[in-house]
Amino acid sequence: MTSIAAVASASGYSRQQIRDLERLGVIPPAERGPNGYRRFTATHARALRVYRGVAAAIGPVDARRVLRETWTLPLAEAAALLGALHVGLAREREQAEAALHALRSIHAEGSGRRRTDDVALTIAELGDALGVRASTLRFWEQEGLVSPDRVTSRGARSYPPAAVREARIVAALRAAGHGIPAVRSTIDAVRGSADLGDPERALAQRIEALAQRTLALLEAGADAAALLRERV
Numbered sequence: 203m204t205s206i207a208a209v210a211s212a213s214g215y216s217r218q219q220i221r222d223l224e225r226l227g228v229i230p231p232a233e234r235g236p237n238g239y240r241r242f243t244a245t246h247a248r249a250l251r252v253y254r255g256v257a258a259a260i261g262p263v264d265a266r267r268v269l270r271e272t273w274t275l276p277l278a279e280a281a282a283l284l285g286a287l288h289v290g291l292a293r294e295r296e297q298a299e300a301a302l303h304a305l306r307s308i309h310a311e312g313s314g315r316r317r318t319d320d321v322a323l324t325i326a327e328l329g330d331a332l333g334v335r336a337s338t339l340r341f342w343e344q345e346g347l348v349s350p351d352r353v354t355s356r357g358a359r360s361y362p363p364a365a366v367r368e369a370r371i372v373a374a375l376r377a378a379g380h381g382i383p384a385v386r387s388t389i390d391a392v393r394g395s396a397d398l399g400d401p402e403r404a405l406a407q408r409i410e411a412l413a414q415r416t417l418a419l420l421e422a423g424a425d426a427a428a429l430l431r432e433r434v
Contacts, residue, residue: 203233203241213250220250227270228253245432248425249273255422259415260287272426280430287419294391295412301388302405304374323366325350325359332373339369345382347372347389368392 210217223229224240229249232240249269257265268287272280325336332339342348343359348369350359361369368389375385391405 203243206232206240206242209242209246209250212247213254215250220246223250223253223266226266227273228266230273245429248429252422252426252429255418255425256287258418259291259422260419273429277430277433284423284426288416291412291416291419293387295409295416297384297387297391298405298408298412300375300380300384301371301391302402302409304371304378304388305392305402305405307374321363321366322351323361325361328361328366328369332369334373342369342372345386347382347385 206217206220209215210220213220215223220229221240224231229246232242232246235241253265253269256269259265260268268283272283275283323331325339329336329339339348339350339359343350348361348365350361350365352359371389371392372385375388380388391408
């Protein structure tokens with residue numbers, strides 16, 4: 203048994219944060235001594251390490267929700283819930299890598315080919331540049347994959363550089379055999395890049411950040427498994 207002060211010192215969390223995490227069910231409830239003070243054990247220190255790792259992987263709000271459920275679910279369901287976090291991170295990485303691969307493929311195209319990523323194009327010009335029909339571009343727009351502007355009273359489409367880039371990514375991914383849902387996820391990854399001026403760098407940084415988040419989740423996994431086995 204140890205005091206909240208000792209747990210706070212060892213974990214890096216403040217006393218109030220530990221009280222809040224206990225109240226929310228993120229860590230197990232502490233026993234109370236005859237004087238009413240909380241008495242913590244190695245289990246609480248381990249649970250705090252789990253929370254730190256899971257919060258680094260998926261964010262503190264989702265981490266609190268997931269762990270609150272984890273500690274109350276049957277073992278099989280709890281293990282599945284934690285395992286799904288790895289699946290989610292892997293999916294994010296696949297989407298970011300697909301987007302990065304598409305961008306690099308586009309930039310690696312022959313220099314003699316007409317550039318289409320620095321000017322606004324009509325639907326006919328973009329279709330010719332990509333080798334697709336206007337109806338295909340309209341379908342991509344309906345699916346939320348490309349976002350052209352409407353510039354005339356009749357709603358004629360104009361594709362600014364950002365939309366041209368999206369269309370080229372879509373075309374590259376479709377040519378590689380990716381389905382619409384996968385392409386949509388990849389486009390979302392590109393749009394979610396913080397550095398819209400250099401999406402390749404932003405996506406590379408995102409992939410690196412996902413690797414660090416995955417490592418944090420892996421490190422938390424051993425402690426989480428030990429806590430779950432304690433209940434069996």
